[in-house]
Amino acid sequence: MSVAPLQYLTHAAGPAAAPTYRLGWALIALVTTVMVLIAVLLVAAIARRRRAIAPGQAERLPADSGGLRWLAIGTGVSSVALFAALVYAMVTLESVASPSREAGLTIVVTAYDWWWKVDYPDAEDPSRQFVTANEIHIPVGVPVRVELRSADVIHTFWAPKLAGKTEMIPGQTNVQWIEADEPGVYRGQCSQFCGAQHAHMAFEVVAQPQAEFDAWRDAERRDAQAATTPDARAGQRIFGERCAGCHSVHGSDASGMQAPDLTHLASRRLIAAGQMTNTPEHRLDWIEHAQRIKPDSLMPSIALPASEAAALSAYLSTLQ
Template sequence: MRDIGHHTRQACAGAHRGFSGGVRLVIMACATLAPVAAHAETPLDYWWTHGSRAQSISHLLWFSTTVSILVIVIVSALLLGGIFRRRGAPQPQLPGQAAVERPHGGASWITIGVGISTVVLVFTTVWTFATLAHTGPQPGPASVRLQITAHQWWWEVRYLSDTPSEEFTTANEIHIPVGQVVEVKLRGPDVIHSFWVPKLAGKTDVIPGQENQTWLQADREGVYRGQCGEYCGQQHAHMAFDVIASPPEAYAQWRQQQLQPAHATNAPNPQTGEGLFTTRCGICHTVRGTATGGILGPDLTHVMSRRAIAADTLPNNTGNLAAWIADPQHIKPGNKMPRLALSGEQLTLIRQYVETLK
C-alpha cells in the first residue's frame, strides 16, 4: 500500500507539472495576443498586414495560432478533469498494485482525437502549400524594378530602368506606388542578411555571391518599416529601412525629383561646405552633379528628402545630422564611417551643405 501511495503521489505531481506548464503556455499566448486583440499595430507587426503576400501568410498564422491555443486549452481542461476526478480506494485484495479500471468509451476518445488531429494537420499542410504557391511567384509584370544591396549595416537601393538615364540610387528608403507590383533583386557583398517588410511580405535572404529575387505590393498608402531579419553583426538591430507607399501620381513626382542632380558649383571653394564635403566626405559618398564619386557609403544626393539617417537609426533633423557627422562611431559603433577630426566651424559648414541636398 505504501508503494501505491508513492506512485499515486508521483503521478499527481507529474500531472500537476504538466497542467502548470499548460497554464503558463496559455498565459504567454494571451500576453502575446493582447496587442493583437486590441488591434495595436507595431512597426514590425505581422498580424495586421497591408500587402497581398503578407496577408496570405498572416491568415495562415492566425489559423495555426488559434488551433494551437485551442489544443492547449482542451488538453489542460482534460488534464484538470483527470486530476480532480474522484476515484475509489485501491482494492485491498491487490497488494502492491492499484486496480486497473478501463473506463467506458475510452477507445472512442482516442478515435475522435486522432481523427480531429489528422483533419487539422492535413488541412494545415494543404493551406501551407497553397500559401507558398501564392507568395512565391511574382503575379505579373512589375511597374517598378529595384536592385537592393545589403551592406553592413545599411541598404543601397537602385531604381532600375530600360533607359540608363532614368536610373538612380538612394539608400535606406524605398518608395513604391500603391497597388502595383514591385520587383526586388537582392545582393550582398559581405555577410548573409535578410530583407523583411513584415506588413508587406515575408523574409528573403540576401546571400553574398548570389542574387535572390522577391516582390512587394502595398494595398494601402503608408509607411512600412523593414528590417534585416538575419543576424549580421554588431549593428544588426540598427539595419532598418522604410518602405513608403504612395499613390502612383505622388510616386511619379518623387521619382522625377530623385532623378535631378544636386545643385553644385563648378569649382567649390575648399573652405565652403561643399568644398569640405568634397574633400572630406566625397571619398566614400556620392552626390550626383558634383565632383564626389565614392561608393563605400550611401548616395547622399537627396539625403534631406529622407525621413531618417543611419539606416533608420535617427530621425533626419539638424541635431541628429550634426551628431552623426561629428561622431558616427558613438551612435552606431562598428559602422564603416570613421570619426572625422572636424573643427566646430567645419562641422557646421558640412552640415549646412548637406541640409541643402533635398
C-alpha cells in the same frame, strides 16, 4: 503617415502579406485550441482518477479504462489537424510566391553592413536610373519586384506589413515582391543576424499615389544642385576631402561606392538606417559620433572644428 506599432501584428498592408497574416492567425487559433483541449482533458482525467481511487475503491479500477482508445483518437485528430495546417501553409506560400499580374516596377536592394542600397534601374534608358539608400519609394496598388542581393554577409529583407522574409545571400539574387494597398510609411528590418549593428539596420518603404511617386522619382533622377552660398561651397570642399572616398553625390566629383549615396540626402526621412530623424542637428551628431551611435559601423566618427561643421551642414542641407 507612419503605421502604428500594434498594426504590425494585426493588419497586413498588401496582397503579398495578407495570406501569410491569415495563415499566422489560423495557426495561432489551432495551437490555442489544442492547448485548451489538452488542458481540459488533463483536468478531466485527473478528476476521474481521483474519483476512481477514492478510499477502498482502488482495486475496482477496470484494467482497460479506455486509454488506448483515447490515444488513437488523440493521434488521429492531431495528425489530421497538422496535415491540414501543412497543406494550408503550402497553399499560402504558393499564393504569395508571385503577384497575380505583372510587376509595374523593378528595384534592386543590396544589403551592406548595416544599411541598404536601393537601385532603381531603367533598362530602356540607363541615364534615367538612380540610386538611393535606406528608403524605398513605391507607387500604391502596383506590384513591385524587389531583387535582393548582399555585398557582404547574409542579411534578410523584411517589411512585415508588405511581405514575408527573404534572405539576401552574397553572390546570389533572390526575388521578393511587395505591393501596398494604401499610402503610408511601412517599416522594414534586417531579420538575419548580420553582426554588431544588426538590430540597427532598418529601412522604410514609402508607398505613394502614382503621381507623387512619379514626382519623387523625377527629383531623384536629377543631379545634386551646385552649391551656391560661400558656406555651402566650403562645405562641398570639405565633403570632397573627408567624405567622398566613401560617399557619392551625383553631379559632383564625389563617387565613393562603399557607403550610402547622398545625392538627395536631405529629402530622406531618417538617417543611419532608421536610427535618427533627418534633421541638420542629427546629421552633424551622426558625422561626429557615428561610432557612438552605431559602434563598429563602417563610418568613422569625424571630429570637425565648429566652422567646418557649419559649412558641411550647410552643404548637406542643399542635397534636396
